[in-house]
Amino acid sequence: MIEHKDKHGNENMIEGRNAVLEAFRSGKPVDKLLVLDGCQDGPVRTIVREAKKHDTLVQFVDKERLTQLSQTGRHQGVIAYTAAYEYAQVEDMLALAKERGEDPFLILLDDIEDPHNLGAIIRTANLAGAHGVIIPKRRAVGLTATVAKTSAGAINYTPVAKVTNLTKTMKELKEKGLWFVCADMGGESMYKLNLTGPIGLVIGNEGEGVSRLVKETCDFVASIPMKGDIDSLNASVATGVLAYEIVRQRLG
Secondary structure (H helix, E strand, O other), X not given: OOEEEOOOOOOEEEEOHHHHHHXXXXXXXXXXXXXXXXXXXXXXXXXXXXXXXXOOEEEEXXXXXXXXXXXXXXXXXXXXXXXXXXXXXXXXHHHHHHHHOOOOEEEEEOOOOOHHHHHHHHHHHHHOOOOEEEEEOXXXXXXXXXXXXXXXXXXXXXXXXEEOOHHHHHHHHHHOOOEEEEEEEEEEEHHHXXXXXXXXXXXXEOOOEOOHHHHHHOOEEEEOOOOOOOOOOOHHHHHHHXXXXXXXXXXX
């Protein structure tokens, strides 16, 4: 199997039809699949089917783009990116909380796209004692080498789960006693909210914030008091501020 780091040192790249198909069938977590646009070959169609079965993000690109990314020159119309680190299950996080004798504290990210933000959030999650980070499969960044590096080693200790549908996961967790607070400009000041108990902290996309459906599934909307001249904090900083208000209230 041909597997190597891509040019940005981001993830493991797998090239060639057999190698890519083998990656899917062996259960390797594939974050993204690039396919030659318009390619109707049987083997390529099989690979795309496998990708959809595994909820992998599929992007159709032109030949020039594939050739530019390819390091072997033998991509055969397909390049897959596999996660640099293994994903956990949401159940693992709840088990970790139980093991520590603590109320579950999870951090959920609604489409964080910047690997540096994700890495910094995993680092904060670890230090704030969160039991895990949950990210969606679509559009968002996965566990790349850049994420690992920015997490300063926290990726080895804090479980990260990838879920198909964030709102569905939240509803399932609500049944297990968790409640959710999301960060949003229009919310109530975080200092006025009771953030104790089994909690999920939801942080939105860098540009668009928390999506409508996810926001509607939350129990509370918290805002961070801001006094400056610009209107928002970086996503990883916002996570840090809110996570530590949760820590403060738990210690209280």
